[in-house]
Amino acid sequence: xxxxTGYLTEQxxxxxxxxxxxxxxxxxxxxxxxVLVKHMHAAVRELELT
Numbered sequence: 580x581x582x583x584t585g586y587l588t589e590q591x592x593x594x595x596x597x598x599x600x601x602x603x604x605x606x607x608x609x610x611x612x613x614v615l616v617k618h619m620h621a622a623v624r625e626l627e628l629t
Contacts, residue, residue, distance in 0.1 A: 593620035 587595055597613040604612075 589624065592618045596620070 581591050597616045600609050600612055
């Protein structure tokens with residue numbers, strides 16, 4: 580888990596975005612969105628997109 584510095588960083592961006600998913604969201608949908616967000620963020624880092 581990332582350390583809360585008060586700033587959004589590349590290292591914690593996927594966790595921050597996934598953490599914004601509503602608690603009311605269906606657990607399976609929440610799992611799917613969380614995995615997709617983490618993989619998309621990893622792809623952006625790997626591809627060095629700007």
